[in-house]
Amino acid sequence: MISVPIEISGLKIFLAVAKKGSISKAAEELHYVQSNVTIRIKQLEETLGTSLFYRKSRGVCLTNSGYLLCDYAEKIIAMVREAEKVVSNPETTAGQLVIGSMETTAATRLPPLLAEYHRSYPQVDLNLVTGTSEESLKRLLDYQIEGAFVAGVVSHKELIAEKVYEEELVLVAPINNDPFAKRAGLKVLVFRAGCAYRAHLENWLRISGRVPYKIIEFGSIEGILGCVAAGMGISFLPRSVVDSSRVQENISIHNLPTGIANMTTWFVRRKNEKQGHNLKLFRELIVREDTGKEDLAIIQ
C-alpha cells in the first residue's frame, strides 16, 4: 500500500474509531461501511509508519502513537472549525485594513482617526500607505488598498467618493520675503508628481504669470516645511498642516485668493462590491467624527 497524504477526513475517521474503541461502531456512527474505515485507518498507519491501534478480539485500542495522534487530531480539527467560523462570518472584525492617503491628510487628519479605530478594533492590523492621490487610486483599483483619502475629482465607474474634509490652502514662505513678488527663478517646493495640491499650485502659478519657476520635489511634509523655513523657497499647504507644524516660527503664512484657496479631501472606495467589514467600520468612524456636519456628500 502506498502512502496517502493526511487529510481532515482521515483524522475525523481516526478520532471516531479512537472514541468508540471499535472500527465497526465508528463506521456506523460515520455512516460508512466498516471495510472503508479499516482501509482509511490502515492508510493513516502506513503514512505515519506506525500502528495507531492494537487490534483486540473485540474492538481496538490506542497505541501510544495513537494516543499522541489523538491530541494533534483534536487540535487540528478544532482549528479547522474555528477557521470556518471566523472566515465565513462576515461580521468578523479581524485581519487587516489597508488605507491609502496623501501625506498632508496623513499628517493632520488621520492620527486621531487611526488611533480611535485601533482602540475600537485592536484585532485589525491597520496599514497606512501614503502616496499621491493618483497612486492611491491606482492601488485602490488594484485591490492593494481598500479605501483612500485623495484630493481632486474622482470619476471612475468602479469607485465611489465622499467629501470628508474641506482644507484651506495657504502659501507658506520664509520670513521677511514677499512671496507674491513675481520674481524670476522662484523656487517652489512640492510633493512628487501626481499630488493634487501640486497640480492646483502649478495651475495658479501659471495663470498668475509667475513662470518660469523652479520645482523642487519632496516626499514628506517635514521636508517641505523645514526647507521653507530655511529660506529655500515657497510652498502651498493646507492651513491645518501648517498650524500643527513645529516650525511655525520660522515661516510666514499668507492667504490665497478664494477659488484657489479651497480644496476638498475625499474618501474613496470601491463601489458595488460588498465592501469589507473592516472598511465599513472605518467609514462609520469617519462619519461619526463628522457628526454635526451635514451628511457626507456622495459622488457617484
Added chain:
Amino acid sequence: MISVPIEISGLKIFLAVAKKGSISKAAEELHYVQSNVTIRIKQLEETLGTSLFYRKSRGVCLTNSGYLLCDYAEKIIAMVREAEKVVSNPETTAGQLVIGSMETTAATRLPPLLAEYHRSYPQVDLNLVTGTSEESLKRLLDYQIEGAFVAGVVSHKELIAEKVYEEELVLVAPINNDPFAKRAGLKVLVFRAGCAYRAHLENWLRISGRVPYKIIEFGSIEGILGCVAAGMGISFLPRSVVDSSRVQENISIHNLPTGIANMTTWFVRRKNEKQGHNLKLFRELIVREDTGKEDLAIIQ
C-alpha cells in the same frame, strides 16, 4: 455547486495561490492543471460562503477573508506536519505510559522509580494502576497497561517476565500476642482475592494445620497494617513494606520458615511485538537501579 468539506489538500492549494498571487503559477508549482486549481479555490469559497481572492486582470490577490484564512491554513498545516513528525518518530518520548502493580510493590519499590522516570521524561504521563497480579496480567493482555509488577509464576505465550525484586515475607501481628499459636478463630487480614501473597499465605496456613481461620479482605496496605496494629488479626507482608511503615511501634514482626519466606516480584510485559519506546525506557530504568546485581533473569 455544493459545499465540499475542507481538506488539507484544499488548504495547501489555497496557500500556493495566495503565495504566488496567481492561479496559473500555483497550478504550475503544484503540478496541477490550472482549471483544477480554479475549481478547488471556488469550492473553498463556496464552503466558506465568502470570496477569498479578488480576481484581477493579471492574477489574484487576497480579500480580507482570504487573509484571515491564510493564518489559519498555515497553522493547521504546520500542526499536521508536526503531528506527522512526532507520531511517526519511534524515538518520541511523549504520550502516556500505564503500568500495573501490586499494592505492596507500589508502596515500597515504585515511588523512587516513578519519580526518577518522571524527572527524566516529563513529557510522558505516568499512570499507575494497582491491582492483584491476576488483574494486572489481564490488563496487560487487554492492552490496558504496558507493563506490570506481579508475584507468582507467569506463563503465557504472549508475555515475558523478568525477576526484579526478591521480597522476604514476614508475619505481622499485634504486640503481646503469640501469632504462631494454633488458635481456632484466627483472623487473617489479606488483600482481595487474586493477590499472590494471599495464595502463598493461605497455602501455608493450610499445610501447617491452622484452619479454620477467618479471612478479612482489604484493598490497601495502610488498611491492613492499621488493623493489625489495632489488634484485629495477623497478616503476611514483605519486610520492605513493614520496615517503611509508619505503624511499626504497634506491631510485632516474625520471621517465617525458609521456603515460605521468599517471594519474587516480576516485571512482565508483552513479548514479540515491538515494545513502545516509553516502556523501553522504563525497563531500562529498572535494570539500571539493579546495577550490581547479575543481569535480570528472563523467563520465557
Added chain:
DNA sequence: CTAGAGATATCATTTCAAATAAAATTTATA
C-alpha cells in the same frame, strides 16, 4: 484599433481514490 499575451472561467471527459459489497479470517464464548 487590432492582434497577441497572459490570465481566469467553463465544460466535457477521464481517471483514480474512496466507498461499497461480500467473503474470509480471527478469537472469545457458550
Added chain:
DNA sequence: TATAAATTTTATTTGAAATGATATCTCTAG
C-alpha cells in the same frame, strides 16, 4: 464444536478530482 462479534481481504462500483480543450476577459504593443 458451533456461534457470534469483531477485523481483514478482495473485487466491484462510484464519484470527486484531475485533465484537456475552449471561451472569455483585459491589458499592452504595434
